[in-house]
Amino acid sequence: MKPAPFAYARPADWPAALALLGSGARPVAGGQSIGPMLNLRMAQPGLVADLRHLPEFGGIAVQGGTCRIGAGTTHAAIEDGAVPGRLGAILAGVARRIAYRPVRNRGTIGGSLAHADPAADWVAVLPAFPGHAVALGPAGERRIPLAGFVTGIFETALRPEEVLRAIELPLLPPETRWGHWKFCRKPGEFSKATACLLAIPGQAPRAVLAALDGPPLPIPDATALLAAPEAEADRLLATLPGLEPWRAALARTALRRAAGMAAAGMPTA
CATH class of the missing domain: 3.30.390.50 (CO dehydrogenase flavoprotein, C-terminal domain)
Incomplete structure (x- = not known):
C-alpha cells in the first residue's frame, strides 16, 4: 500500500515551522514511525513538515551541568558517543539496542519520545532522568519534566501548537x-x-x-x-x-x- 496524497514542506526556520504546525501540518524528523503509518494509511495528513534541517534541531550542547540534546539527534549519533561522560555511556547503551543500525541512522530521540509508543526505548528510559523535554510554541520554550511527558498511549504533554525541540539532562558523576x-x-x-x-x-x-x-x-x-x-x-x-x-x-x-x-x-x- 502507498500513502494517500499529501503536500510536503521544508520550513527554513522555527517560526515558519510553527506556522505550518499551527495550520495542521504533521511534523516529521527521521520518519521511522510516520513513514510506515503513511504507507499503511493509518495517518493521512494533508501536509507534512520536514523539520530535519532546522537550526539546532540536531546535535549536542553542554552548558554548565546540563546537556541539551536536540530532538533531531539520531539514535546512531548517541550510540557513537555524541553525548559526553557517564551520561553519554548510559545513553549509548540504550541507543545501540534500538532496532537495527539503518533505523538508528535515521530515527531521532525526539521523534521517538514525541511519538509516545509505549514500547519505545526512549519512552521507557528518559522518565528515569531528572531532566526536561523542551517544547517550543508561539510563546517560546516550555520545559516539561520527563517523568510526566508521556501521558498515555501515543499521548504526550505537548500542546497542539507545540513541537518537541530538545531534551535537557543533567551531566552525571562517574559513580552513577x-x-x-x-x-x-x-x-x-x-x-x-x-x-x-x-x-x-x-x-x-x-x-x-x-x-x-x-x-x-x-x-x-x-x-x-x-x-x-x-x-x-x-x-x-x-x-x-x-x-x-x-x-x-x-x-x-x-x-x-x-x-x-x-x-x-x-x-x-
Whole structure:
C-alpha cells in the first residue's frame, strides 16, 4: 500500500515551522514511525513538515551541568558517543539496542519520545532522568519534566501548537549506577517489558517500568526496589491490575534485573 496524497514542506526556520504546525501540518524528523503509518494509511495528513534541517534541531550542547540534546539527534549519533561522560555511556547503551543500525541512522530521540509508543526505548528510559523535554510554541520554550511527558498511549504533554525541540539532562558523576533490561522476542523488535534504574550519588534512586501497553510508570524513589527487588516488584505490579500473567512475569523479571544491575554497579546493560 502507498500513502494517500499529501503536500510536503521544508520550513527554513522555527517560526515558519510553527506556522505550518499551527495550520495542521504533521511534523516529521527521521520518519521511522510516520513513514510506515503513511504507507499503511493509518495517518493521512494533508501536509507534512520536514523539520530535519532546522537550526539546532540536531546535535549536542553542554552548558554548565546540563546537556541539551536536540530532538533531531539520531539514535546512531548517541550510540557513537555524541553525548559526553557517564551520561553519554548510559545513553549509548540504550541507543545501540534500538532496532537495527539503518533505523538508528535515521530515527531521532525526539521523534521517538514525541511519538509516545509505549514500547519505545526512549519512552521507557528518559522518565528515569531528572531532566526536561523542551517544547517550543508561539510563546517560546516550555520545559516539561520527563517523568510526566508521556501521558498515555501515543499521548504526550505537548500542546497542539507545540513541537518537541530538545531534551535537557543533567551531566552525571562517574559513580552513577545504572541498570536497564528489556525483553524482545527477537533482536530489533519492540520490547514486551522494560525496566531501568538510575542511582545518582546523593539522590534517591529513580526507576521506570514500561512497555506494558500503557504510559511508563516512573518510580521517583526506588530505594525499596534496590534493597528488596523481589518484594518491591510484587508490590509495584499489584498497582497494575489487569496484566496478563505472562506480561506480569516479564515485568517482574525486568524490575528485578534492572535493580540487580544497578546494585552491582554495572555501567550499561
